[in-house]
Amino acid sequence: MSEKQxxxxxxxxxxxxxxxxxxxxxxxxxxxxxxxxxxxEFPTLPEQGPERAIELIKQSIHxxxxxxxxxKTKLGGIGVSCGGPLDQKTGVVMxxxxxxxWVDVPITSILSKEFGVKxxxxxxxxxxxxxxxxxxxGQGAHHMIFLTMGTGLxxxxxxxxxxxxxxxxxxxxxxxxxxxxxxxxxxNKAGSVEGWASGGGVAQVACQEVEAAIKRGEATVLAAKFxxxxxxxxxxxxxxxxxxxxxxxRILESTGNRLGEALAILVDLFNPDxxxxxxMAMRLGDSLLGPARAMMQRxxxxxxxxxxxxxxxxxxxxxxxxxxxxxxxxx
Numbered sequence: 001m002s003e004k005q006x007x008x009x010x011x012x013x014x015x016x017x018x019x020x021x022x023x024x025x026x027x028x029x030x031x032x033x034x035x036x037x038x039x040x041e042f043p044t045l046p047e048q049g050p051e052r053a054i055e056l057i058k059q060s061i062h063x064x065x066x067x068x069x070x071x072k073t074k075l076g077g078i079g080v081s082c083g084g085p086l087d088q089k090t091g092v093v094m095x096x097x098x099x100x101x102w103v104d105v106p107i108t109s110i111l112s113k114e115f116g117v118k119x120x121x122x123x124x125x126x127x128x129x130x131x132x133x134x135x136x137x138g139q140g141a142h143h144m145i146f147l148t149m150g151t152g153l154x155x156x157x158x159x160x161x162x163x164x165x166x167x168x169x170x171x172x173x174x175x176x177x178x179x180x181x182x183x184x185x186x187x188n189k190a191g192s193v194e195g196w197a198s199g200g201g202v203a204q205v206a207c208q209e210v211e212a213a214i215k216r217g218e219a220t221v222l223a224a225k226f227x228x229x230x231x232x233x234x235x236x237x238x239x240x241x242x243x244x245x246x247x248x249x250r251i252l253e254s255t256g257n258r259l260g261e262a263l264a265i266l267v268d269l270f271n272p273d274x275x276x277x278x279x280m281a282m283r284l285g286d287s288l289l290g291p292a293r294a295m296m297q298r299x300x301x302x303x304x305x306x307x308x309x310x311x312x313x314x315x316x317x318x319x320x321x322x323x324x325x326x327x328x329x330x331x
Contacts, residue, residue: 010329013076016061017324018111019124020082022046022098025053026321027060029070033329034135034315034322038067049101050093058114077118078111079328081320083154084123088169091121120327123169124148127323128313129156130163130331132276135322137314141273145172145266146313149259149279152186153194153201157270163331172270174262196258199234199280206232206251213247220247238284249287256288260295267300267308278313285312 015033019026026041040060044053065072083096091108093099108119122130129138129146138144142161148154157164157172164171175194176187184204186194195201210226221240226232240248263275281289289310297305315322 010076012074014070014072014074015076015325015328016064016078016115017321017326017328018057018061018078018080019320019324020044020053020057020080020093020099021124021320022083022096025057026324027057027064028321028325029064029067030325031070033325034131034318036318036321036325037070038064039321040064044099046099046101050099050105054105054107054110058111061111061115075115075117077120077328077330078108078115079127079324079326080107080111080119080121081124081127081324081327082107082121084125084170086121086123086169088121088123088165091119093121118330120330122323122327123154124320124323125154126156126163126165126169127327128154128278128319129158129276130326131315131319131323132278132313133158133161134326134331135315136319137276137311138274141309143270143272143274145270145272145275147174147275147277147281149198149277149281151199153198157272159270172266174266177262177265179258179261193258193262197255197262202234202237202251202255202280203232205254206234206237206248209247209251218247221245222248234280238280238287241284241287252284252287253291256291257295259288260292261299263292263296263308263310264299264305267296267304271304272308274309274311276311276313278319281312282316 015030017028025044028036028039031037085094093102093105095103108121111119125148132138144158146156153175155172155174177193178191180191183191184195184201186192186201210222213220225236237248241252293310
């Protein structure tokens with residue numbers, strides 16, 4: 001079936017998206033993607049197991065299908081975006097770190113049986129890649145990489161306008177690659193890309209740097225945060241940098257450099273047109289991406305590095321909703 005035929009089949013359909021997170025779950029309906037018609041959100045409460053959340057997901061979908069202006073006979077499919085590990089082929093959620101009680105939950109078969117339509121499951125990084133490629137900052141790029149850069153660092157790879165899945169559904173996971181023999185921990189690996197270039201990693205580095213600055217008597221607005229809370233967050237670092245704090249600016253530059261090393265690896269491996277980065281990159285902009293771009297140019301193969309654009313994601317807070325709808329549509 002050609003892409004043109006696929007698009008024709010998608011016309012005049014309505015789509016349900018389910019974005020399952022460790023903190024909250026959103027259920028949306030779209031009549032004209034990427035615009036959402038109605039949205040329902042509720043706490044996931046993973047400590048209570050999956051049964052409550054799945055029942056609320058079903059109730060929410062029924063409610064959305066009964067909303068004014070919705071012709072439920074035109075339901076084209078349901079898409080579920082969720083953190084991994086999961087099995088896309090069988091539609092099973094396999095106890096992700098943020099959903100530890102969701103052990104081997106066959107969510108697609110549950111929803112397909114309830115609503116009589118195709119239900120697809122994809123991890124949130126891959127789903128985000130599809131959403132940004134189709135409706136966001138990746139539009140027009142045939143070869144694109146998406147990095148989540150939130151608390152952790154997930155990745156999704158688009159090759160020739162199609163999502164690269166891999167043998168076990170985990171292709172392109174740059175976050176697990178080790179950059180240094182030691183360093184902040186991410187993906188359960190010290191010195192990994194996620195350790196150096198994620199919100200969680202920035203927090204680890206910042207705590208060490210602020211503690212050292214206090215000992216040597218260097219002034220930093222982060223000292224008060226550290227002394228009050230015993231920790232410093234990536235958000236704290238960003239806010240301090242925007243106020244001109246020298247230590248915070250150095251931390252962000254260092255993070256940008258490490259991110260750039262990872263981008264160079266991606267450029268050498270995948271030769272993308274564009275790398276789209278969400279999370280911290282959307283909030284910090286060039287203070288983070290400037291050093292990252294410069295390092296990518298130094299470390300990457302000259303031709304591919306010069307060709308590749310590095311840009312912040314553009315869907316913002318809508319990305320989870322749009323991602324789930326894209327998975328429903330089979331993009």
